[in-house]
Amino acid sequence: MSQINKAACVGGGVIGGAWVARFALAGIDVNIFDPHPEAERIIGEVMANAERAYGMLTMAPLPPKGKVTFCKSLEDAVKDADWIQESVPERLELKRGVLTQIDAAAKPDALIGSSTSGLMPTDLQRDMKHPERLFVAHPYNPVYLLPLAELVGGEKTSKATLEAAKAKLAPIGMKGVIINKEIEAFVGDRLLEAVWREGLWLIKDDICDTETLDDVIRYSFGMRWAQMGMFETYRIAGGEAGMRHFLAQFGPCLSWPWTKLTDVVDLNDELVNKIADQSDAQSGARGIRELERIRDQNLVGIMHALKAGDDGKGWGSGKLLAEFEEHLWAKAGKAKVEVSANEPLRLVDTKVNAAWVDYNGHMTEHRYLQLFGDTSDALLRLIGVDFAYVEAGHSYYTVETHIRHIGEAKLGQALYTTLQLLASDSKRLHYFTRIHDAATGDVIATAEQMMLHVDSKAGKSVDAPADVLAKIKPIAEAHAKLATPEGAGRSVGQKHK
Numbered sequence: 001m002s003q004i005n006k007a008a009c010v011g012g013g014v015i016g017g018a019w020v021a022r023f024a025l026a027g028i029d030v031n032i033f034d035p036h037p038e039a040e041r042i043i044g045e046v047m048a049n050a051e052r053a054y055g056m057l058t059m060a061p062l063p064p065k066g067k068v069t070f071c072k073s074l075e076d077a078v079k080d081a082d083w084i085q086e087s088v089p090e091r092l093e094l095k096r097g098v099l100t101q102i103d104a105a106a107k108p109d110a111l112i113g114s115s116t117s118g119l120m121p122t123d124l125q126r127d128m129k130h131p132e133r134l135f136v137a138h139p140y141n142p143v144y145l146l147p148l149a150e151l152v153g154g155e156k157t158s159k160a161t162l163e164a165a166k167a168k169l170a171p172i173g174m175k176g177v178i179i180n181k182e183i184e185a186f187v188g189d190r191l192l193e194a195v196w197r198e199g200l201w202l203i204k205d206d207i208c209d210t211e212t213l214d215d216v217i218r219y220s221f222g223m224r225w226a227q228m229g230m231f232e233t234y235r236i237a238g239g240e241a242g243m244r245h246f247l248a249q250f251g252p253c254l255s256w257p258w259t260k261l262t263d264v265v266d267l268n269d270e271l272v273n274k275i276a277d278q279s280d281a282q283s284g285a286r287g288i289r290e291l292e293r294i295r296d297q298n299l300v301g302i303m304h305a306l307k308a309g310d311d312g313k314g315w316g317s318g319k320l321l322a323e324f325e326e327h328l329w330a331k332a333g334k335a336k337v338e339v340s341a342n343e344p345l346r347l348v349d350t351k352v353n354a355a356w357v358d359y360n361g362h363m364t365e366h367r368y369l370q371l372f373g374d375t376s377d378a379l380l381r382l383i384g385v386d387f388a389y390v391e392a393g394h395s396y397y398t399v400e401t402h403i404r405h406i407g408e409a410k411l412g413q414a415l416y417t418t419l420q421l422l423a424s425d426s427k428r429l430h431y432f433t434r435i436h437d438a439a440t441g442d443v444i445a446t447a448e449q450m451m452l453h454v455d456s457k458a459g460k461s462v463d464a465p466a467d468v469l470a471k472i473k474p475i476a477e478a479h480a481k482l483a484t485p486e487g488a489g490r491s492v493g494q495k496h497k
């Protein structure tokens with residue numbers, strides 16, 4: 001798969017900093033050039049929030065974090081990069097100058113993306129010697145979580161550049177969408193600008209305040225848009241007669257005074273103060289980083305929900321997340337797990353991240369189940385039950401779990417899990433998993449679980465195929481020689497009379 005080996009970010013503000021996080025968390029070394037005196041602190045804070053978000057987003061094995069290097073000059077930052085992302089302020093002359101400088105210092109085959117929200121790539125590439133490799137890669141905030149980049153070429157951009165950019169975004173979990181023709185503000189910001197302009201009128205005319213307007217979005221069509229966009233949503237709104245009926249019913253609104261789009265609001269001091277004051281009243285009690293964390297946690301939740309969408313096949317950005325995870329698992333390769341008659345299988349190594357910690361200051365209970373589940377998944381991969389196997393219609397389902405909490409796991413603590421097969425037959429896997437403190441080996445929690453092999457389409461248990469059973473056999477034979485774990489077979493509380 002085509003991949004970025006070294007990235008450079010020129011401009012490390014809201015968007016540049018989040019690009020840095022996206023690259024580094026995908027294991028790519030990133031150079032940064034940003035003359036802002038506090039660039040290092042700001043990007044450090046963005047990185048911390050991004051890492052927290054990834055901790056919640058996925059349990060797939062992220063590669064070791066890429067090295068983040070702050071460079072003293074633009075030339076130093078870009079000279080050995082194969083993807084350079086420009087994210088300086090939205091001013092044509094500034095961007096054009098910076099891009100021309102990048103063009104002169106970069107390797108001739110490096111791709112150069114601009115984060116511009118709406119400037120035309122033809123205008124940006126005007127003075128470049130190699131304009132064919134310049135394109136717009138317009139992302140959405142936060143870049144490290146929202147996967148879309150609109151890819152837009154100018155008159156001199158080659159088709160190959162856009163295709164290469166799209167291919168290189170996939171392994172970092174992003175969806176590059178190539179826009180047919182360049183146009184100011186592309187597709188996303190055309191739509192957002194329309195809603196934004198309307199919103200400004202609604203505030204100016206005292207129809208509602210900023211909080212009410214935001215509530216109208218987030219309690220209604222904002223949720224719809226996260227999963228189906230506009231046209232699929234409106235097709236459903238046409239009822240059984242679909243899109244034609246929708247257009248017939250709501251078409252006349254186009255000539256009613258339902259929008260003030262062509263009439264642009266005067267963003268004078270009075271309106272600026274009104275919006276800023278209402279926004280302070282709405283959200284000023286929380287700092288920006290705190291708001292970012294709340295936003296990120298919500299976005300992660302939405303993506304998780306979408307990953308389970310369409311009966312588990314995944315939908316929209318959730319499907320993309322599942323594909324990214326599949327790629328991460330494949331890249332990490334099959335875990336080199338030692339099957340031995342002396343000890344259980346060591347299957348997962350991890351760390352307690354911030355999102356796992358509860359109000360008691362330690363790992364919260366459902367994260368134990370998550371870790372036990374991840375260990376079960378690791379066992380399944382070991383015996384050949386991988387994504388392709390599940391997609392083909394069979395899987396193992398957990399039918400029983402008994403967890404014991406023995407110690408505590410604190411923020412940042414390194415953990416690993418071990419699994420001992422207690423019994424197995426053609427349908428069943430009965431096993432005992434321990435979560436250990438990585439420093440001492442002490443057991444922090446145990447789970448005894450049973451999984452059943454199923455035909456997931458028929459919704460019933462069936463025998464596992466011979467090749468899977470053949471992979472279980474050596475594990476079962478080795479683990480038969482291990483002592484039965486203390487705690488296996490226990491029930492909760494005192495024995496019933």
Ligand SMILES: NC(=O)C1=CN([C@@H]2O[C@H](COP(=O)(O)OP(=O)(O)OC[C@H]3O[C@@H](n4cnc5c(N)ncnc54)[C@H](O)[C@@H]3O)[C@@H](O)[C@H]2O)C=CC1
Nearest residue numbers: 011012013014015016034036087088089090115116117141
């Ligand atoms: N903020 C947003 O929601 C989004 C912004 N964008 C686009 O991203 C670009 C950057 O916007 P933001 O990150 O919001 O702006 P920002 O103001 O947060 O960051 C701009 C950064 O560029 C640095 N900078 C200024 N001149 C520079 C130079 N000559 N070389 C290197 N660094 C330089 C500044 O020090 C600053 O850190 C713009 O083109 C914007 O349209 C795209 C998507 C969303």
Ligand SMILES: C[N+](C)(C)CC(=O)CC(=O)[O-]
Nearest residue numbers: 116117139140141189192
């Ligand atoms: C406001 N904005 C034009 C900078 C917005 C964007 O470009 C995309 C986004 O993240 O909303």
